[in-house]
Amino acid sequence: MEVVNVQNMYYQSTYNGSQVCTALNAVFDLGLDKKYYQPKELNKKIKNILT
Known part of the structure; x- marks a missing residue:
């Protein structure tokens, strides 16, 4: 999944229905x-994934 920084206010995902990403989210x-x-919120999720 790729994300785009929108004027340092929020991140917008460019997720387009990848079956691999959907499967990883489910598992x-x-x-x-x-x-x-x-x-x-996104930084917290990334930190949890990496630990």
């Missing part, structure tokens, strides 16, 4: 299935 409960993310 590992990553929570990466929204269209918009606040920077604080």
Whole structure:
């Protein structure tokens, strides 16, 4: 999944229905299935994935 920084206010995902991303979200409960993310929220999700 790719994200785009929109004027340092929020991140917008460019997710386009990838079956791999959908499967990973289902198996590992990553929570990466929204269209918009606040920077604080996305950074927290990334930190949880990497630990």
